Amino acid sequence: MAVLGISLIVASVVLLILRRPEWFQQFWRNLYRQAASQQNQLPRPPQRPIPRIEEPKPEDEDDQTNQKERERIAVSSEKKVASSPPPPVPVVIHENGTSITYNPDSPRAEEQTTPKASVANPSDSVPAFTLSVPDLPPQPQPPKVVDVEEQPAPAVTSSSSTSNARSTPSMMMPPPPLPVPASASRSTGSSGGLSANLTRQPGTSTLPLPGSRPVGGSGSSGPLPNRGPPSSSGGGGLFPPPTHSSKPAKPSRAVVLTPGHSPLDWARLSGHPTADLRGLPKETPYLRVTPSMLKKMTGRKGKDAWMVLGGRVYNITPYIPFHPGGEPELLRGAGRDGTKLFGEIHPWVNYEGMLAACLVGIYVSEEDGEAAGAAAAKNGAGGGGGSMEEMD
Ligand code: HEM
Known part of the structure; x- marks a missing residue:
């Protein structure tokens, strides 16, 4: 009976599917x-x-x-x-x-x-990203890196995170370098080099003095020349305490030259090969100038101004309007040996080249010039002098 019933049901279903009333x-x-x-x-x-892609259910x-x-x-x-x-x-x-x-x-x-x-399945838990992975199998511990200075590491409470950090050395950040003390950097640095380069020559006004910056200003660690010599007191500041040993900047004593009397104009005038600015008759040989001769050539009373520089006598009269320091300053060395004074003010000035056309002769003693007294009188320099040709 059961078989008959089942077969009837199956037959009716098949009939329904095939006929589709x-x-x-x-x-x-x-x-x-x-x-x-x-x-x-x-x-x-x-x-x-739901048919799952990764886990297909059997038929x-x-x-x-x-x-x-x-x-x-x-x-x-x-x-x-x-x-x-x-x-x-x-x-x-x-x-x-x-x-x-x-x-x-x-x-x-x-x-x-x-x-x-x-x-589709709300009962599923939303995956969340966590740093601690407790289900991970124990991983081999990398060799322990021992710091040279054995700095104390920060305390880590989570063991899982510690093992993770140690198992991935690429994610470990190296400890920040210790700040180098200022005194150490100064002692190891070029304490003599930079400060030695800052030695100021007289006349330069472009480089600031080490002590001229205000204390507590914006400190710069760059290569700017704003660092003075190492502090003797050992302070921790970026700038040394103000010292009174550095010379204050001298105000420039340069004067305003009249038009046509610039250094370039002087170079053009005196640099010519045939330029003769000696103030002597043409073809006059170089003279032996004695002190008695020199002291009369002061630039006053209608006479030229002679000056001794490095054992040579120069007629500085044509250079007076070209002197950047002014006429009074230049005439301080007139009629005398101005070598020391010249060197105190501007030793970097090449007077030999600048005054080559103004060379009168050489500076000699009175005894050396006695023999050429007559020749000196002929040149109008007074007694006690003579020409070099006569001397030689
Ligand atoms: C011995 C007498 C002299 C004195 C007292 C004297 C004085 C001075 C003074 C005060 C200055 C200005 C410095 C400054 O800028 O603050 C100066 C500049 C100058 N003097 Fe003389 N001077 C003398 C001789 C000479 C001579 C013989 C020459 C030419 C060879 C000369 C060439 C110059 C030049 C080129 C400068 C400009 C220097 C610079 O700006 O760097 N001076 N002088």
Whole structure:
């Protein structure tokens, strides 16, 4: 009897599938609509077994309802029923135990073109990123790095994080370098080099003096020449305490030269090979100038100004309007030996080259000049002098 009943049921089902009467199709349409309306009302799709990509279920686990449903899908696709929407095609993204299903039949999917994803299994826990991984198997400990200075490491309470940090040496940041004490850097640095380079020559006003900056200003550790000599008191500041040993900057005593009397004009005038600025008759040989001769040539009473520089006597009269220090300053050395005075003010000035056209002769003692007294009288320099040719 049971076999007969089952065979009857099977035969009727087969007959229904093959014949597909009108009432049967109507029944399935209503069933579709009802299912579609339920899907639209519910925020989430109904809970049902979802085929997973990574964990496909075997075929024998499908029940008879799913089998019928597949048959129904096949039948409806053949007849192309426009009113019955296709069953939802879930797109499952299975990652770390979380299933995300894309339901194209949802109203939002119909309105928007961008597909939306929704959580298919809300019971699944959302994966969270944590630093501590307690389930990790014990990893081999790397060789312990012993610092040279054995600095105390910060205390770490979490053992798992400690093992992680030690197992990934690339993520370990090296300890910051200890700040070098200012006194040590100064002692090891060029304490004599930089300060020695800052030795100021008289007349230069471009380089600031080490002590001229205000204490407590913006300290710069760059190569700017704003560091003075190392502090003897050993203070920790960036700037040494103000010392009174450095010379204050002298105000420039340069004068404003009249037009046409610039240094370039003097170079043009005196640099010519045939330039003769001696103030002596032409073809006059170099003279032996005695002190008695020199002291009369002071630039006053209509006479030229002679000056001894380095044992040579120069007629500085034509240079007076070109002197950057002014006429009074220049005439301080007139009629005398101005070598020391010249060197005290501007030893860097090349007087030999600048006054080559003004060379009168050489400076000699009175005894040496006695023999040439007559020649000196002839040149108008008074007694006690003579020409070098006569002397030689
Ligand atoms: C011994 C007598 C002299 C005295 C007292 C004297 C004095 C001075 C003074 C005060 C200055 C200005 C310095 C400054 O800028 O603050 C100066 C500049 C100058 N003097 Fe004389 N001078 C003398 C002789 C000479 C001679 C014989 C020459 C030419 C060879 C000369 C060439 C210059 C030049 C080129 C400068 C400009 C230097 C510079 O700006 O670096 N001086 N002099």
